[in-house]
Amino acid sequence: MIIENQKELEILREGGKKLAAVLNEAASNAKEGVTTRELNNLAENLILKSGGTPSFKGYKVRGVPIPYPGSLCVSINDEVVHGLPSDRALKNGDIVGLDIGMLWPASSAGGEGLYTDTALTVLVGGGTNKLINATKKSLEIGIAQVRAGARVGDIGHAIQSFLEREEFGVVRELVGHGVGRAVHEDPEIPNFGKKGIGAELVEGMIIALEPMATEGSPKVKIAKDGWTWVTKDSSRSAHFEHTVVVTKNGAEILTQT
Numbered sequence: 001m002i003i004e005n006q007k008e009l010e011i012l013r014e015g016g017k018k019l020a021a022v023l024n025e026a027a028s029n030a031k032e033g034v035t036t037r038e039l040n041n042l043a044e045n046l047i048l049k050s051g052g053t054p055s056f057k058g059y060k061v062r063g064v065p066i067p068y069p070g071s072l073c074v075s076i077n078d079e080v081v082h083g084l085p086s087d088r089a090l091k092n093g094d095i096v097g098l099d100i101g102m103l104w105p106a107s108s109a110g111g112e113g114l115y116t117d118t119a120l121t122v123l124v125g126g127g128t129n130k131l132i133n134a135t136k137k138s139l140e141i142g143i144a145q146v147r148a149g150a151r152v153g154d155i156g157h158a159i160q161s162f163l164e165r166e167e168f169g170v171v172r173e174l175v176g177h178g179v180g181r182a183v184h185e186d187p188e189i190p191n192f193g194k195k196g197i198g199a200e201l202v203e204g205m206i207i208a209l210e211p212m213a214t215e216g217s218p219k220v221k222i223a224k225d226g227w228t229w230v231t232k233d234s235s236r237s238a239h240f241e242h243t244v245v246v247t248k249n250g251a252e253i254l255t256q257t
């Protein structure tokens with residue numbers, strides 16, 4: 001979407017801030033022994049407590065027979081995105097992606113709600129991990145390209161060049177996107193590409209940037225559950241995402257506390 005007035009911007013700022021707090025709380029609970037369903041339920045309850053509606057729950061994607069059953073996507077190791085909450089317990093050393101979306105205020109609150117979307121990846125048990133650090137940095141590098149007049153190719157080029165220089169794979173099949181009035185809107189924001197190519201960013205546009213990187217080949221496929229994207233070579237993967245508003249000279253990150 002492109003925001004039409006200050007009120008919409010205020011709604012996105014408030015919703016984004018609340019969603020970031022929910023994600024941070026889920027991340028700090030991603031400890032050995034905790035199941036992905038427990039994390040999902042925690043996040044879902046926090047969204048409801050914030051006065052929002054979980055936007056992934058019941059979300060339908062073309063070609064996928066079942067609507068998404070959770071409020072939080074939890075993707076472990078070779079799982080790239082859209083991992084389903086289950087009774088699987090996390091283990092120390094797991095690389096765990098947590099992705100969450102919210103409509104705020106809730107759909108029951110009068111219909112002026114807007115969508116934000118954010119993700120991060122943690123190493124269970126703590127410590128540092130090169131893939132996680134590089135993927136996080138690639139999101140910052142992508143966001144640094146955002147300003148009115150830039151092209152989506154500028155973002156993709158910056159993310160891709162950085163990650164490939166660090167010798168990580170860049171997932172192509174999944175991309176960032178416009179957001180705000182719906183979970184997914186135009187334009188697509190690939191994490192690869194050429195400078196100066198593709199849709200032009202305009203002031204007030206709301207977009208979600210979300211690089212996904214792998215330790216091995218960037219090729220991905222859908223797992224048997226119909227939802228989870230996994231790497232074809234079983235290499236591990238990381239994912240970070242922010243919803244931002246395009247400004248004249250840069251970007252304002254909406255999904256941070």
Ligand code: MF3
Pocket residue numbers: 056057059060068073082099100101117184210241
């Ligand atoms: N969070 C994903 C994105 O960043 C979309 C998840 S849709 C779901 O675009 F249904 F899988 F939850």
Ligand code: CO
Pocket residue numbers: 099100101117118119210241
């Ligand atoms: Co997301």
Ligand code: CO
Pocket residue numbers: 117176177208210241
């Ligand atoms: Co997204």
